[in-house]
Amino acid sequence: MSADAIVLGAGIIGVSTALQLARRGKSVVLVDRREPGLETSYGNAGLIQREGVVPYGFPQQFGMILRYALNNRIDAHYHWRAIPRVTSFLAKYWWHSNLSRHQMIARAYAPLIEHSISTHNELIEAAGAEDLIQKDGWTEVFRTSAKHDGEMKEAERLAGEYGVKYQDLTPADIAAQEPHLSRDFVGGLKWLDPWSVKDPLALTRAYVALFEKLGGRILKGDAKSLSQTSTGWRIVAGDGTVEAKDVVVALGPWSDTVTKPLGYDFLVGVKRGYHMHYATQGNAKLNGWTMDAERGYFLAPMNQGIRLTTGAEFAMRDAPKTPVQLERAEKVAQSIFPLAERLDQEPWMGARPCTPDMMPVIGKAPRHKGLWFAFGHAHHGLTLGPITGQVIAEAITGEKTLIDISAYRPERFGI
Template structure:
């Protein structure tokens, strides 16, 4: 096959990019070693986070860092043996998280988040995927007044500066919203703007079906077979050789394997995460996506059951699973909601692709004709898939991107 564009990676970012290219009349082949949405895009908390304007920073408080050093928390865990190999990423992540630098980064990051709902909405409607979506936000529950008050102050700022819709819930209001939740919480914030996704894999596959209805093709193949041929690119697939004039790397946590192979030295890292699905005891119902803020885990009422998701694990991407955070989170979650049996045979683990400045890499590769990058979305891959796809498709074929992509270009890392 010879096509206008090849997209490597069929997660939410790759599929969304392929859709946008096909909508512009381009012949597109989407390539992945697995099915669409079966890697990182499978295991997220299922939120399109319109409120997530401020990327997750590395803690700057020495006391908190020391507490993380004890390695006994739910929201973060690390492999001691991995620290020497991830030190470059972590030290740069810490440097970029300085409050002054982080504020500048957040202002550059915010336009992506601000457009997340609108870009998803267009694809959801075109793909007929409304069955996967709820539009009633999510709840952040608090155990202490100090944490609640800090979060409420930040919510007020986001409302003032970005028009975010959020309301403070008293403990009584939270109890009415979640009658089967324990009374451990003194109140909550209800973020009203975000949409929740009942089945992230299902949504990704719905976008894939839309892509195929536009004439696009999805084939199995290995990104490591990529090579430059003349003025274009070539990949080996189960259906034979595919040649493309343009190529998009949307490989998530595996992007670094190919960028390194091509001579780029991007400071990419991963944050691993885990999930498990549960039933509920008796007639207990969890009505909202709910975060236990001080403990650092999510409970999400999804199609497969109530999904418990953990925070970040700093480890080598391909190291064996160590779901200690999941075990810790489950023990706490069972004290606040009547979870029943585990529904999965084993914990799911995935790796979030991260950059040290907390922003994705979106744009043209500096030293290769026809090569484009779309990875590094960290905690917001599901949120930012369609935004990224549109921006990249516009840039690839001479349109003026609807947002300035300069802050996200790979050159910021000296690539």
């Protein structure tokens, strides 16, 4: 079987890349070991975060680092055994999170975020997936005035520098917006630009259906079987092999299974995360996506139920589940919203691929013709799927890219 391009990885980044190539008339084969959208793309909070111009940094204050070291929080947890293996990543992550460097990174990151809604909207309309989208932002609620005031100051800065829109919520505003939420909160911050996705897996599948309608093919295969040929690339998939001139590695936290054998050793860490769906008591309803800011968990009204998501777990990618953050979050969440029984048989867990400078790897491999990278999107994979796919597709087809992607080039790792 032959094609113009092979895309490895059927998460939202890979699916979006394959779709953007197909929209440009290319024959594309999308390859994964599983059905599309079942890994990290399935388990996120379901936000297209237009406001997320500042990537999540590593704490700089010694007191905060010490509190995280106690390992009893909801927003972060770590495996002791993993620390020696992730020390190099964490050290560089901390270094890049310094205030001045972090602000420089945000300025380089912002163009991706700025096109997140518009590029999603094109695909949503083409895929007929409008019923999966809610367009009224999301809300952070605060337990203390100090937290509220600090976050409002940052929101004002982001509005001035990046044009994001927000609303300062009083306790009365919160009560009107979420009447079934407890009165524990002194105020809130509503980000007005982002869109919410009621079922991230269904959105990925809608993009897949559009991809197939445009002639794209999906095959199960092992990305580790990738090999270079005299004219391009070959992979074992389906009942045979597929050859193509170009191949895109969009395997998220598993990208190293392909990049390392080819001589590209990226320093990529993994932040694992958990979720669980819940029923509600009586007629209780959660109207919008809500974050308990000081505690570090999210409540999202998904089609499957109220999804409770945790923060980051620093562990080896393939280590067994340890959903202690979920158990901690559940107890707190039940005190502010009438969650009822769990709806899933067991907690879901996914792994976010994170670079130490908090920006994804997007661009052409420096030493192999026809090899392209699209991974490392950390917390913003869903947000950045379509824009990443578009700029990769434009680069492959020789078009001028919608934005300058030089800041995300693989060479910044010194490979």
